[in-house]
Amino acid sequence: MRKKNYFAGPSVLPIEVLEEMRDNIVDYEGNGLSIIEASHRGGMFEEMYDSCLSTFRELLNIPEDYDVYFLGGGATLQFTMIPTNFLVKGKVADYAKTGTWSNKACSDAQKLGDVNVFFDNKAENYTTLPDPKSVKPSDNSAYLYLCANETIGGIEWKDFPDTGDVPLIADMSSDILSRPVDVKKFGMIYGGVQKNLGPAGATFIIMRKDMLERRNPNLTAYMDYALHAKEKGLYNTPPVFSIWGVKLVLEWIKRNGGVEGMDKNADLKSGLIYSVIDSSDFWRSPVDKRYRSRMNIVFRLPSEELEAKFVKEASAEGMLGLKGHRSVGGLRASLYNALPYEDVVALKDFMKEFERKNG
Secondary structure (H helix, E strand, O other), rough: OOEEEEOOOOOOHHHHHHHHHHOOOHHHHOOOEEEHOOOOOOOOHHHHHHHHHHHHHHOOOOOOOOOEEEEEOOHHHHHHHHHHHHOOOEEEEEEEEOOOOHHHHHHHHOOEEEEEEEEEOHHOOOOOOOHHHHHHOOOEEEEEEEEEEEEOOOEEEEOOOOOOOEEEEEEOOOOOOOOOHHHHHHOEEEEEEEHHHOOOEEEEEEEHHHHHHHHOOOOOOOHHHHHHHHHOOOOOOHHHHHHHHHHHHHHHHHHHOHHHHHHHHHHHHHHHHHHHOOOOOEEEEEHHHHHEEOOOEEEEEHHHHHHHHHHHHHHHOOOEEEOOOOOOOEEEEEEOOOOOOOOHHHHHHHHHHHHHHHH
């Protein structure tokens, strides 16, 4: 019996995608060898890769003046690559510190150049966000950076600042393709795919082409976005297995209503769990209601003992991944695009029964 998977990452994948990978892992579409042992120079890999990039563009409505490709190193490498490329001498980078992942990105940038922290919610344990309309970049800003959805803190930007001529850069690792996004508002969108898009290993890069004119030209090869853009992300051997998985997930999203369908499902699924949390004092959400994540729902019970009991009993029912991140404790349910609606209903029913027995 397949478990119900609420882990924050690596995340749940559509069962149809896993079955398709199983069926094609040895002999990829009748080619006589596996996609993961084929050359990444032309042939069946590049056909698969081009199809992946094309579907990505279609689903997110990415304009032609943006490059799209994949790199290795996870989102964490981008914490360094972004300031290395764009935080040039005489400029400052604006960062919002809204939780674990934006804080790590900011910390890395501060080691490489001048950083202005325009928002830091540490005093309130990163439970709220600024009004996007109030956010303005510095006069000499190279870019303004934010994390669209903090998986650990369960907080999500619902709208984004208008930064004018200053490029807006966003980490969308965990909410990519869960909602429509106006790509034209951003100089760059990136993310690790393992939270909401595919198997771990690849990082997607969506970058407006004119960003390359702003970069530091004196970089080593792998750190230079211009080289990767020129080579379509294929300067060195790409994370083939992960990219293949992303291609299949993108096709699954397309078959299931596209981004608009994922957006509607995210509302329905998160609404089920938040309705339980808001129904009594037994449950508590620490996050400002205006910015609650639909992807990662964090919540607390009256005691840590009850939380441990909840995780244990949920696990016995085949519900995995409900323990909060070790850095913050509590409970967390990740409701990514691929998590079936029925599994969210099952969690809602389990929560109500747990409250009946322990409330």
